[in-house]
Amino acid sequence: MASILDLLKTEAGQNLINGASKEAGVSKEKTGSVLSMALPAILGAMKSNANTKEGEENLNKALESEEHDGSILNNLSGMLGGDNSGLLSKGAGILGNVLSGGKESALTANISKMTGVDASSVGKIIKMAMPLVMGFLGKQKQNSGGGLTSLLGSAMGTSGDKDASMLETLLDADGDGSMLDDVAGKFLGGNKKGGGGLGGLF
Template identity: 50%
Template sequence: MSGLASLLDSSIGRQIIGGISNETGTSEGKTSDLLSMALPLLTGAMKKNASTPEGAQGLMGAINSKHDGSILDNLGGFFGGGVDQSALNDGAGILGHVLGGKQSSVENALSSKTGIDAGTVGNILKMAAPLILGYLGRQTKQNNISGSNDMSSLLGSMLGGQSQENQSLITSLIDTDGDGSVLDDVADMVIGSNKKKGGLGGLLGNFLNS
């Protein structure tokens, strides 16, 4: 199972970094720094939801129907000629569900840490969101993931290997109740922004298929 740190160092990761850098006019170094902070946040939200059978089922359904990893097979097409509006809308929907009312403050904080303006941070996150789900979809197929325990283990593996600096930054951005746990606060934001959509399984399906 490959972690997010390995992803960013891989040939696919370099394509993602280069594509987003070209799309936004941001240096590859700053783009890489931003993604190293943002991708674990999104993955942590999914891990918390996948800790229940209903959440894992919703995540598996989303992967099988839309986020199966095929997006990573044609990154040239994804970035070539500019990222199309449907992809940005997909990313915006994912971010809205994951971050809820915290999205603006997270973007501003990441802007402060990286020196990238907040508007560009938002655009980078919109491009990154469907790509990280595609990566999860690919890992799910490669590792024959089918149940909630396996999915939780896969997501935990993806979160492994983060630097202490990144872990501290993510905690400072998301740990709103001060208990040191990023995952519960991300999940609370997801639940809060989707409480009218009914049930954790339905919530996760809505979030990942938006």
């Protein structure tokens, strides 16, 4: 099963990077860096939410709806243009449901620190990506027929407790930032062996 970072290498992912780059006024390389860190962390939050019965039911219902059937993966280039307010609004709604209790602001602030992209632009980039993420998950769910935990774990493309800790650090509003260098190394393709960086994205 493809991971969310594999999605960024597809035509739809490249369309997203190009469109979000223009909307946020940030280079394509920086936009890709933001997404490569944000998306696994958001999937980690979804996985955590799905640990409760209510959270699992809500996410299942969303992924089984026609809105998130994966068709956006083929239509994204037509949705990106001069006015992206609809996509941003839809993404903001999804993000608000996934990240609560200050996690959204923590995520944007921590990624801003690591990439040098201002938090407002980080927020725009992530919101534009959310409908695509839901379409990706909806399509994967149709194809796999497996449970949410295994679906989200595969989509995150992470392995082991260390990766999980890095994702938690991105979402930690009270963190002191001591792990941010490790997180950046992991997701920006640093020297860490096996890093899930941006190689081949551009």
